[in-house]
Amino acid sequence: MLLSKENGWKKQTSETKELIFKFCEEYKISLDLGKTEREYVQYGLKLAEENGFVLAESKEKLVPGDKVYYVNRGKNLVLAIIGKEPLEKGLNYVVSHIDSPRIDLKQNPLYEELELSYMKTHYYGGIKKYQWTSIPLSLHGVVVLENGERKNVVIGERDEDPVFTIPDLLPHLAAKVQGDRKTAEVIKGEELQIIVGTIPTTLNNPEIKETVKYAVLEELNKAYGMIEEDFISAEFQLVPAFKAKDVGIDRSLVGGYGQDDRICGYTSLKAILSLNEIPNKTAVCFLADKEETGSNGSTGLQSNYLEYFTGDLISRTKDNYSDLFLRKALWNSSSLSSDVSAAIDPIFKSVHEAQNAAKLNYGIVVTKFTGSRGKGGTNDADAEYVWEIRNILNKGDILWQTAELGKVDEGGGGTVAMYLAQLGIKTIDVGPALLAMHAPFEISSKLDIYESYKAYKAFYKEMN
Numbered sequence: 001m002l003l004s005k006e007n008g009w010k011k012q013t014s015e016t017k018e019l020i021f022k023f024c025e026e027y028k029i030s031l032d033l034g035k036t037e038r039e040y041v042q043y044g045l046k047l048a049e050e051n052g053f054v055l056a057e058s059k060e061k062l063v064p065g066d067k068v069y070y071v072n073r074g075k076n077l078v079l080a081i082i083g084k085e086p087l088e089k090g091l092n093y094v095v096s097h098i099d100s101p102r103i104d105l106k107q108n109p110l111y112e113e114l115e116l117s118y119m120k121t122h123y124y125g126g127i128k129k130y131q132w133t134s135i136p137l138s139l140h141g142v143v144v145l146e147n148g149e150r151k152n153v154v155i156g157e158r159d160e161d162p163v164f165t166i167p168d169l170l171p172h173l174a175a176k177v178q179g180d181r182k183t184a185e186v187i188k189g190e191e192l193q194i195i196v197g198t199i200p201t202t203l204n205n206p207e208i209k210e211t212v213k214y215a216v217l218e219e220l221n222k223a224y225g226m227i228e229e230d231f232i233s234a235e236f237q238l239v240p241a242f243k244a245k246d247v248g249i250d251r252s253l254v255g256g257y258g259q260d261d262r263i264c265g266y267t268s269l270k271a272i273l274s275l276n277e278i279p280n281k282t283a284v285c286f287l288a289d290k291e292e293t294g295s296n297g298s299t300g301l302q303s304n305y306l307e308y309f310t311g312d313l314i315s316r317t318k319d320n321y322s323d324l325f326l327r328k329a330l331w332n333s334s335s336l337s338s339d340v341s342a343a344i345d346p347i348f349k350s351v352h353e354a355q356n357a358a359k360l361n362y363g364i365v366v367t368k369f370t371g372s373r374g375k376g377g378t379n380d381a382d383a384e385y386v387w388e389i390r391n392i393l394n395k396g397d398i399l400w401q402t403a404e405l406g407k408v409d410e411g412g413g414g415t416v417a418m419y420l421a422q423l424g425i426k427t428i429d430v431g432p433a434l435l436a437m438h439a440p441f442e443i444s445s446k447l448d449i450y451e452s453y454k455a456y457k458a459f460y461k462e463m464n
């Protein structure tokens with residue numbers, strides 16, 4: 001009669017605890033290897049190929065059991081296993097995003113003042129800017145040189161590498177400048193700048209006015225063949241330089257950068273890779289980009305890529321492709337919009353309504369609706385679809401809870417759910433909860449990570 005949930009650790013044995021902890025060791029490695037969407041695509045691609053997935057284009061005809069992948073401009077990865085049922089009966093999509101809040105370099109970033117050289121930035125996604133100062137940052141990205149050659153750049157991940165940092169103001173002198181600023185402005189956007197050099201060039205050329213900046217460009221030219229204009233045809237991202245770690249005396253938590261939303265990327269990848277029987281419906285693991293800036297762009301979920309690859313899949317399973325097959329396939333499909341929720345925290349519990357707040361160690365969170373100010377921007381899953389999901393989770397003995405993101409008038413947030421729903425796909429938000437979401441060091445529960453993996457696997461197997 002009563003809805004009662006309990007802490008999932010109470011049900012675990014020493015064997016299941018070991019299994020859960022072991023699963024999270026590889027998860028931590030995935031966070032270290034994939035700190036940008038491009039790197040995460042490469043990481044996922046390697047796992048996919050090791051598990052028998054091949055490029056979809058390499059197969060003219062697809063039959064049940066075939067495993068294929070698509071890569072969209074290096075920033076979306078899609079894995080699919082063709083199911084027994086024809087695709088127009090619908091597919092099962094688990095959609096997460098692999099971009100995370102971070103700090104991008106500006107297109108013309110480099111300057112010198114007071115004989116110090118800095119680079120200017122423009123942050124990406126919803127960050128509390130002050131959290132990103134005075135911590136070690138690594139620089140990741142690609143640059144396309146004047147001659148068209150593309151170079152990958154990663155500085156700050158190896159032990160011997162230098163790192164970067166945004167120096168904050170010392171407290172001794174901060175009272176006037178920062179003391180009265182609001183949280184969002186403790187550090188202002190234009191103050192998010194990294195220090196990159198202090199030694200002047202050895203060239204004795206009176207035409208070189210900015211000698212330290214010039215020396216930085218000399219180093220970049222030596223290492224990558226770069227000139228200053230190449231910054232324009234580049235994507236450079238600053239991310240925390242530290243590695244993911246266990247957190248707490250009992251090691252029950254994982255701390256690390258980019259868990260929103262690679263926690264769902266990883267668990268859904270592992271779920272599709274571990275399907276060893278041919279699923280009834282075609283199973284799709286979709287790793288999206290650009291969620292943190294609104295899902296715009298050709299690699300975000302507001303683009304037509306989901307329709308494009310689904311149409312392509314159908315055309316490889318049928319002789320006479322028609323657009324109606326694609327429309328039917330989408331309208332008959334089911335999806336999990338796999339994204340993180342906010343876990344309640346005793347320090348700031350007032351922002352949540354406890355009865356409808358997510359708790360660490362209580363399993364994956366089923367979020368019927370997201371949005372803010374009266375469910376603005378929500379998908380709000382149908383009661384019937386919530387029933388289907390609830391049934392699959394219960395039958396699979398998966399630990400789950402239900403929550404909304406904060407008190408009604410407190411704030412809120414959105415996910416990709418509405419972009420799936422507008423294609424006719426049945427959609428609900430399902431993902432684990434984090435503490436300190438969008439911080440450089442986010443916190444998740446090992447138990448919830450494992451239950452998320454189990455939930456995605458059960459969805460692929462059971463959703464009909």
Ligand code: MN
Nearest residue numbers: 260261339340
């Ligand atoms: Mn997210």
Ligand code: MN
Nearest residue numbers: 101260292438
């Ligand atoms: Mn986010």
